[in-house]
Amino acid sequence: MTSVADLMAYDEVLDRFDPVLGLEVHTELNTQTKMFCGCTTTFGAEQNTQTCPICLGLPGALPVVNAVGIESAIRIGLALNCEIAQWCRFARKNYFYPDMPKNFQTSQYDEPIAFNGWLDVLLDDGSVFRVEIERAHMEEDTGKSLHVGGSAGRIHGAEYSLLDYNRAGVPLIEIVTKPITGTGERAPEVARAYVSALRDLLRALNVSDVRMDQGSLRCDANVSLMTKDATEFGTRTETKNVNSLRSVERAVRFEMCRQGAILATGGSILQETRHYEEVSQSTRSGRIKETAEDYRYFPEPDLVPIAPSREWVEQLRATLPELPWERNNRLKADWNLSDEEFRDLVNAGALELIVATVDAGAPADEARSWWVAYLTQQANTRGVELAELPITPARLARVIVLIAEGKLTTTLARQVVDGVLAGEGEPDEIIAARGLAVVSDDSALLAAVDEALAEQPDIAEKIRSGKVAAAGAIVGAVMKKTKGQADAKRVRELILERCAEQ
Amino acid sequence: MSLPTPSGGSASEGRAISRGDVAHLAKLARLAVTEDELDLFAGQLDVILQSVATVGEVAADDIPPTSHAVPLTNVFREDVVRPCLTQEQALSGAPAAEDGRFRVPRILGEEQ
Ligand SMILES: [Zn+2]
Numbered sequence: 001m002t003s004v005a006d007l008m009a010y011d012e013v014l015d016r017f018d019p020v021l022g023l024e025v026h027t028e029l030n031t032q033t034k035m036f037c038g039c040t041t042t043f044g045a046e047q048n049t050q051t052c053p054i055c056l057g058l059p060g061a062l063p064v065v066n067a068v069g070i071e072s073a074i075r076i077g078l079a080l081n082c083e084i085a086q087w088c089r090f091a092r093k094n095y096f097y098p099d100m101p102k103n104f105q106t107s108q109y110d111e112p113i114a115f116n117g118w119l120d121v122l123l124d125d126g127s128v129f130r131v132e133i134e135r136a137h138m139e140e141d142t143g144k145s146l147h148v149g150g151s152a153g154r155i156h157g158a159e160y161s162l163l164d165y166n167r168a169g170v171p172l173i174e175i176v177t178k179p180i181t182g183t184g185e186r187a188p189e190v191a192r193a194y195v196s197a198l199r200d201l202l203r204a205l206n207v208s209d210v211r212m213d214q215g216s217l218r219c220d221a222n223v224s225l226m227t228k229d230a231t232e233f234g235t236r237t238e239t240k241n242v243n244s245l246r247s248v249e250r251a252v253r254f255e256m257c258r259q260g261a262i263l264a265t266g267g268s269i270l271q272e273t274r275h276y277e278e279v280s281q282s283t284r285s286g287r288i289k290e291t292a293e294d295y296r297y298f299p300e301p302d303l304v305p306i307a308p309s310r311e312w313v314e315q316l317r318a319t320l321p322e323l324p325w326e327r328n329n330r331l332k333a334d335w336n337l338s339d340e341e342f343r344d345l346v347n348a349g350a351l352e353l354i355v356a357t358v359d360a361g362a363p364a365d366e367a368r369s370w371w372v373a374y375l376t377q378q379a380n381t382r383g384v385e386l387a388e389l390p391i392t393p394a395r396l397a398r399v400i401v402l403i404a405e406g407k408l409t410t411t412l413a414r415q416v417v418d419g420v421l422a423g424e425g426e427p428d429e430i431i432a433a434r435g436l437a438v439v440s441d442d443s444a445l446l447a448a449v450d451e452a453l454a455e456q457p458d459i460a461e462k463i464r465s466g467k468v469a470a471a472g473a474i475v476g477a478v479m480k481k482t483k484g485q486a487d488a489k490r491v492r493e494l495i496l497e498r499c500a501e502q
Numbered sequence: 503m504s505l506p507t508p509s510g511g512s513a514s515e516g517r518a519i520s521r522g523d524v525a526h527l528a529k530l531a532r533l534a535v536t537e538d539e540l541d542l543f544a545g546q547l548d549v550i551l552q553s554v555a556t557v558g559e560v561a562a563d564d565i566p567p568t569s570h571a572v573p574l575t576n577v578f579r580e581d582v583v584r585p586c587l588t589q590e591q592a593l594s595g596a597p598a599a600e601d602g603r604f605r606v607p608r609i610l611g612e613e614q
Contacts, residue, residue: 031581038584047602048592052584056592067578089569096532098606146603162603165592294530299569307575 008260010185010253013225016264019187019256020233021180022222023131025198026172027208028141028215029072034169035140036063036106036303043214047164055169057102062302065090069171070113072207073138074308074316076173077114079201079323080133085113087307090138090300098163099142107174109297112137113306120325121197123189126343131194132178143168173207179233187223187256192249195219199245200324212243219248223255225263234259235269239283242276251276254283331355335364348376349386353393360397363404370396374414378421391420398427411484412436439485442494445478448486449494452477463499471495518551519544 013019034041037054053061077084088111092104117133144167149159175198183190199217202208209216224236237259239251259269273286322330331351332342345351350371357367371386375396379386399416402408408416408431419430431437439445452474453460462470471492478491521544528535528543535543561567589602598605 033581033583038579038582039586040583046589048589048604050586051592052586056587058595064577064579066581068581070578087575094530097609098604101604147608148600149608158608160608161606162600163606164603296530301569304570304572304574304577 006261007254007257008264010257012264013256013260014185017225017227017234017256017260018181019183019252020224020226020236021177021183021187021191021252022236023177023180023191023194024220024222024238025175025195026141026218026220027076027175027198027202027210028217029069029171029173030206030208030216031066031068031072031171033066035066035069035138035171036169039169041170043209043216045166047166050166051168055101056165057100063106065303065306066171069138070306070308071316072171072205073113073136073173074313075205075320076175076202076207077117077136078313078317079205079320080114080117080119080136080175082114082117082133082136084308084313085111085115085306087111087305088113089305090303091297092300093139094296098161099145100168101143101163101165105139105142106300106303107139107297108137113308119194119197119201121190121193122325122343122346123186123193124347126339129183129186129190129193131180131190134176134178136173136175139172139174141167141170141172188249188253191221191252192245195248196245197324204321204324204327206321212245215243218243221248221251221255223252223259224269225256225259227263234263235271237269237272237274237283239274239276240286243278247276247278247281250281251283254281258283335368345372348372350376353386356393357397357400360394362397362400366400366403367393367397370400370417374417389421390423391417395420395427402427402431406487407431407438408436409438409484409487411479412438415484436485438487439482442490445482445486445491445494446498448478448481449474449491449498452481453495453498460499463495468496471499517544517548518555519547 028041029035031041033039034055037052039050039052039055041050054063074084088108090106091109091111093107093109094104096103112135114136115134117136119131119133120128121131123129143163143165146162146164147158147160148162177194180187180190180194195217199210199212202210202217211217212219218240219242221239221242222236223239224234226232226234237255239255242248242251255274262269270285274283275286276283328342328346328351332339335342337345345354345368348371350368353371354364354367357371358364375389375391376386379389382389396417399408399413399420402416403410403413412431415434415436416427416430419425419434420427424430424433456474456477459470459473463474474495475488475491478495479486479488521540524540524544524547525535528540593599593602593604596604
């Protein structure tokens with residue numbers, strides 16, 4: 001356990017060292033079946049009900065590659081601006097650990113399907129940081145271990161382990177960055193922004209559920225420090241078990257401070273795997289890392305090589321959807337927003353909500369204004385994220401349409417939205433139940449206008465003598481009498497008509 | 503297949519595999535090999551590797567290394583679910599099982 005005393009202050013770390021990051025992201029593909037067999041991949045099934053002789057590694061069973069797994073891998077590679085291998089093979093990664101019943105993991109070694117790419121990530125201040133991609137390769141997920149005895153499911157002190165192989169063989173793509181340098185103080189932010197951008201990208205490609213909480217997107221963060229005058233990278237640690245975007249940021253920051261303290265006292269960093277602990281927001285030592293050759297990789301003899309034709313690659317390129325950053329640029333232009341205005345929307349978590357509201361039939365201006373003004377206020381008051389407010393984009397869109405049709409005023413619309421937030425149902429039901437429809441009956445409005453004019457004869461006189469601006473006070477009075485249920489523009493017209501008649 | 507780089511031991515000139523390599527491989531394979539056996543196996547493995555190496559002598563520069571004897575590429579299957587084993591079937595060959603899971607001895611010092 002690392003105590004606070006063993007950590008260097010973040011500013012001091014930056015004064016003395018440059019951080020270097022390497023991020024490895026594993027994403028489970030959302031294929032119907034596993035990578036090398038026809039077992040289903042549904043999450044959360046009863047243990048060991050999704051296996052077959054192939055993924056259990058029984059003698060004589062032979063794997064066959066899932067075509068959609070390969071397609072997804074190539075599409076991910078293309079979206080990451082990678083080159084796609086003309087020819088590549090799977091390899092066996094040999095190790096002794098019971099999470100793979102075969103005693104090896106089918107992976108790719110020195111022939112990844114995709115390599116040499118990049119991903120531009122947007123930082124909080126709107127600047128763009130380019131992360132270079134080393135490779136994206138195909139492999140299979142492992143089973144899940146449960147350690148019995150010992151403390152909190154950890155191996156230490158465990159008496160035995162129990163294995164569930166439902167997940168063993170689920171297709172995984174591992175995406176590895178080149179060393180990320182030059183981030184300075186923004187290293188933790190870059191790490192988070194990269195994983196976030198990658199998540200958005202994979203979601204847009206519809207190749208993965210990208211649920212960090214369910215493990216379908218996992219990040220291992222390699223962190224090392226270089227002294228300012230160093231020409232070579234320092235020894236790195238690899239932190240695993242980083243299960244949220246916030247944890248990615250915290251884990252990198254923690255490792256920087258931990259390593260800084262060790263290096264400052266003349267110590268050296270152990271090349272090891274560390275585990276991120278959500279509760280203490282720190283990392284703890286795992287195992288000393290075996291070097292690559294210890295896995296004794298060799299070409300998988302049971303799977304023939306993959307040679308994607310250039311025609312096929314181009315066909316797959318044509319299936320790439322509008323990528324998140326392209327979409328953002330388009331929306332920014334369509335909505336006529338500045339970079340800063342657009343970034344505020346993104347940071348407020350309003351972007352997808354506005355898009356959904358527009359899709360449900362509302363004009364973009366109105367949709368944006370509701371989400372960033374009134375609903376942001378409501379979210380702040382309740383201390384929740386915008387997306388957690390109990391109002392759907394469809395219901396908000398309905399309210400906006402009713403305003404456009406003249407059936408609600410802005411004041412009434414807010415009451416309807418309040419009703420939706422209070423769980424009173426659909427906007428139309430709330431209007432009926434609360435009696436919030438606009439009073440569009442001129443005779444009812446005229447009665448209220450006459451009443452207001454009679455109550456304030458001096459103002460009425462001003463209007464009659466041509467001081468039209470004075471009408472505002474009467475409009476206000478009428479709105480009060482009709483409890484906001486009148487269209488202010490119509491009320492004004494009626495006041496002016498009335499005064500001209502008399 | 504790539505062999506580990508020689509890592510010390512009593513490798514003599516011209517040997518394909520050293521005593522240190524054998525010790526390293528034995529450790530990776532979780533085999534308890536005695537000091538005497540290291541000498542014995544290093545010698546035997548060396549003979550095997552030297553014999554296999556003669557194959558390399560006939561390989562010309564224009565012949566790429568072959569990992570697969572069959573000239574096939576791109577053998578894929580449709581992403582269609584097939585029936586799985588039941589839990590009972592899956593566990594039927596396991597030496598030990600508990601709570602629907604395979605039970606294995608505790609694992610020392612190798613948390614993944
Ligand atoms: Zn299977």
